[in-house]
Amino acid sequence: MPRGRELKPLNIESLDSASRILAASDVYLNQVYQAYGTPPMWDRPPGFATLLQIILEQQVSLASAKACYDKLALHLGDVTPDGLLSLNDAELRTIGFSRQKTAYARHLSEALLENRIDLDRLRTLPDAEVKAELIQLKGVGEWTSDIYLLMALLRPDVMPKGDIALHATYQKLTGGESRPQSDEFLVIAERWKPYRSVAARLLWHFYLSERIS
Numbered sequence: 001m002p003r004g005r006e007l008k009p010l011n012i013e014s015l016d017s018a019s020r021i022l023a024a025s026d027v028y029l030n031q032v033y034q035a036y037g038t039p040p041m042w043d044r045p046p047g048f049a050t051l052l053q054i055i056l057e058q059q060v061s062l063a064s065a066k067a068c069y070d071k072l073a074l075h076l077g078d079v080t081p082d083g084l085l086s087l088n089d090a091e092l093r094t095i096g097f098s099r100q101k102t103a104y105a106r107h108l109s110e111a112l113l114e115n116r117i118d119l120d121r122l123r124t125l126p127d128a129e130v131k132a133e134l135i136q137l138k139g140v141g142e143w144t145s146d147i148y149l150l151m152a153l154l155r156p157d158v159m160p161k162g163d164i165a166l167h168a169t170y171q172k173l174t175g176g177e178s179r180p181q182s183d184e185f186l187v188i189a190e191r192w193k194p195y196r197s198v199a200a201r202l203l204w205h206f207y208l209s210e211r212i213s
Contacts, residue, residue, distance in 0.1 A: 009154030039205035068096035104139030
């Protein structure tokens with residue numbers, strides 16, 4: 001993978017083109033595409049605020065995480081590492097941070113201020129190296145790093161590991177008796193290379209449109 005330049009991210013045109021390619025090659029994704037069309041990009045600006053919000057989304061509903069993040073943004077204005085570190089633990093708890101996520105947020109903020117990680121540099125790295133960099137941060141695992149790659153860096157071929165919504169959607173589409181487990185689903189997703197990020201968006205599109213439980 002070439003270094004020293006930003007890797008080509010998804011855009012509206014390539015998302016639409018890849019959606020049509022996947023629909024033509026996969027009966028289940030075709031079902032989604034025929035019903036709901038090209039999914040939203042769901043892009044987010046790369047950087048501290050987005051990575052922090054993804055951390056907040058771990059193991060809670062998106063609505064709950066957004067409410068917490070929105071309260072933080074209302075309190076701080078700009079969500080920055082300095083701003084977060086200016087708040088004490090009690091203030092963060094009032095905003096909605098758990099003890100664990102308070103620790104994660106502080107670690108991320110300190111890592112950026114101490115130049116132990118450079119989020120801007122990640123745009124020039126291959127997916128595997130981006131993940132290796134991010135996973136060094138406390139509280140950042142495979143799902144969090146995958147979502148950052150997919151939504152902030154708009155990489156075209158990432159399937160988030162352990163995303164329950166994707167597993168539930170696949171079960172619904174295929175009529176399976178049980179949800180695929182995390183590693184099993186990654187094997188299933190191999191068929192959608194080199195557009196696994198687009199397949200994930202199609203599945204999320206179906207999940208949100210059908211309100212799968």
